[in-house]
Amino acid sequence: MLNKEDTVFVLVDVQGNLAGLVHDKQALFSNMQKLIKSLQILNVPIIWVEQTPSAIGETIVQISSLLTNLTPISKTTFSAAKNDEFMTALKKTDRKQVLVAGIESHVCVYQTAMDLHQQNFEVEIISDAVSSRTQSNKQIALLKMQSKGLTLSSTEMALFELIGDAESKEFKQIIKIIK
Structure with missing residues (x-):
């Protein structure tokens, strides 16, 4: 169970023109927004990475506008776990459960999640908050990650697991976001 x-939440590469090309982008962006707003209420640390922003572009405004108190970590490696600044930030949180969302499912999300899993982090992929340019690449990535021992979840499932109690003050705030 998530606690x-x-x-910690890792947001991967929701950037520039690429973000506009992914499958079912409106649902993806909506779920990411719900996730970020809710995780902020729960005080879950967020680590935000961008793949070569000088080439791909910055994180889309629908997402970056929610992260004004954070600075993205720029990377060139597909796996954020191969980036020293990212790993330093992750280890600094002293958290072992890692929620991952972003794009593209079959490249940067997959490689980041697999590397973190190999480093003994408990990785959960938020399946309705990841995407690729094609639905088939997303599905293959999710199947492969699950077959390698990673856990799949959804935005609401992960949030309700983290909240744990309908009487909590966080539940009352978050339910307004997810409905």
């Missing part, structure tokens, strides 16, 4: 004191 908000043990969880």
Whole structure:
């Protein structure tokens, strides 16, 4: 089970023109927004990475506008786990459960998640908050990650797991976001 004191969220490469090309982008962006707003209420740390922003572009405004107190970590490696600045930020949180969302499912999300899993982090992919340019690449990535021992979840499932109690003050705030 997810525990908000043990969880960190990694947001991967929701950038530039690429973000506009992914499958079912409106649902993806909506789920990411719900996730980010809710995780902020739960005080779950967020680590935000961008793949070569000088070439791909910056994170889309629908997402970056929610992260004004954070600075993205720029990377050139497909796996964020191969980036020293990212790994330093992740280890600094002292969290072992890692929620991952972003694009593209079959490249940067997959490689980041697999590398973190190999480093003994408990990785959960938020399946309705990841995408690729094609639905088939997303599905193959999810199947492969699951077959390698990573856990799949959804935005609401992960949030309700982190909240844990309908009487909590966080639940009352978050339910307004996800409905």
